[in-house]
Amino acid sequence: FGTVDTWLLYRLTGGKVHATDPSNASRTLLFNLHTLSWDEELLQVLGIPSAMLPEVRPSAGDFGETLPGLLGEALPIRGVLGDQQAALFGQAALGAGEGKCTYGTGAFLLLHTGKRPVLSRKGLLATVAWSLGDRASYALEGSVFMAGAVVGWLKDLGLVQESAQVEALAREVADTGGVYLVPAFTGLGAPYWDPYARGAILGLTRGTGKAHLARAALEGVAFQVADVVRAMEEEAGLLLKELRVDGGMAQNPLFLEIQADLLGVPVLRPKVTETTALGAALMAGVGAGALGLEEVKGAWTLEARFDPRMPEEKRKALHGGWRRAVERALGWAREEG
Known part of the structure; x- marks a missing residue:
């Protein structure tokens, strides 16, 4: 489960990374802008298990590497933004x-x-x-x-x-x-x-x-x-x-x-x-x-x-x-x- 960037990361890394960043997470209306984490109260109200949600990582950081051969050699993914x-x-x-x-x-x-x-x-x-x-x-x-x-x-x-x-x-x-x-x-x-x-x-x-x-x-x-x-x-x-x-x-x-x-x-x-x-x-x-x-x-x-x-x-x-x-x-x- 996740936004488009989550799906792209998952595909690019061969399923190794299930993540997003706060700029995209905040658009789901499930993200707490103050704590920068998934909002437990909203998840309970909507019946969404937190285990389904992607890990929220800083926009600039380590999002894994692409699969070798997908884009040539394995390439590091170091930024995600909405x-x-x-x-x-x-x-x-x-x-x-x-x-x-x-x-x-x-x-x-x-x-x-x-x-x-x-x-x-x-x-x-x-x-x-x-x-x-x-x-x-x-x-x-x-x-x-x-x-x-x-x-x-x-x-x-x-x-x-x-x-x-x-x-x-x-x-x-x-x-x-x-x-x-x-x-x-x-x-x-x-x-x-x-x-x-x-x-x-x-x-x-x-x-x-x-x-x-x-x-x-x-x-x-x-x-x-x-x-x-x-x-x-x-x-x-x-x-x-x-x-x-x-x-x-x-x-x-x-x-x-x-x-x-x-x-x-x-x-x-x-x-x-x-x-x-x-x-x-x-x-x-x-x-x-x-x-x-x-x-x-x-x-x-x-x-x-x-x-x-x-x-x-x-x-x-x-x-x-x-x-x-x-x-x-x-x-x-x-x-x-």
């Missing part, structure tokens, strides 16, 4: 208050909260980021359901032929002309968690064109991310000084300019944007004793920086309009009592 935690490590967000956002089909934010878990009341997920020896680092995670999928929707509508054309189309106008697009096509994730919310376009006028819709779509993703960041800052008591980004939408400079403006903090894109793979590799380097945390920080290199240029008053006004738009989208699909 997906988003590996991206956080690959972005070298190693200190409290540092964070990253991965823009895939959805958007996934992690804020490093230091040596303590922050238990959220706003629908954010407290998780172990990683453990080195007997010391764990923690993070808050927030999920946005629709990010790159919004660009795909514009393509499906025929507004663009290719996803890469969205930036050029959106640049045809200086702003959205007062249009807001709430991309709640499958409900809204953090911090709203409303499965009954539905997509909405508000503020349309006779002068609204395709370019306004394209720009409003990009803003709709950026607004959602800003909502999650504000919730994280409030609950963790930390201020995000910069946001490190990766994923498909991170290749769109206009979108990152919009994200920086709506957040009010710089947005940084690294040269290596496959940060999950990079983070797993770096953790293995730490586990093998080949790297220290300073070397991990040094492995991160900046490709592009996007500084906010929007005045604070305008940012607040736009957020006010966004909140009004979200209020109209919330609960839309709920059946009337």
Whole structure:
């Protein structure tokens, strides 16, 4: 029994290792974030024998060796990390208050909260980021359901032929002309968690064109991310000084300019944007004793920086309009009592 990493380790080592690390164990909801061990009370409630569960080892450490001949000679396995935690490590967000956002089909934010878990009341997920020896680092995670999928929707509508054309189309106008697009096509994730919310376009006028819709779509993703960041800052008591980004939408400079403006903090894109793979590799380097945390920080290199240029008053006004738009989208699909 275990998570995907447990199965991979078991197969790679020929059944010799049945283990996981705290970042993956914490996603089973059977793991105690405070004691860094399986929670006996939860196991009893759910009727799960503790003998079934994998051994929890530090994220950087000894996870055995691969079977000889499987990948050539036997290779040591020295690091295990969950997906988003590996991206956080690959972005070298190693200190409290540092964070990253991965823009895939959805958007996934992690804020490093230091040596303590922050238990959220706003629908954010407290998780172990990683453990080195007997010391764990923690993070808050927030999920946005629709990010790159919004660009795909514009393509499906025929507004663009290719996803890469969205930036050029959106640049045809200086702003959205007062249009807001709430991309709640499958409900809204953090911090709203409303499965009954539905997509909405508000503020349309006779002068609204395709370019306004394209720009409003990009803003709709950026607004959602800003909502999650504000919730994280409030609950963790930390201020995000910069946001490190990766994923498909991170290749769109206009979108990152919009994200920086709506957040009010710089947005940084690294040269290596496959940060999950990079983070797993770096953790293995730490586990093998080949790297220290300073070397991990040094492995991160900046490709592009996007500084906010929007005045604070305008940012607040736009957020006010966004909140009004979200209020109209919330609960839309709920059946009337």
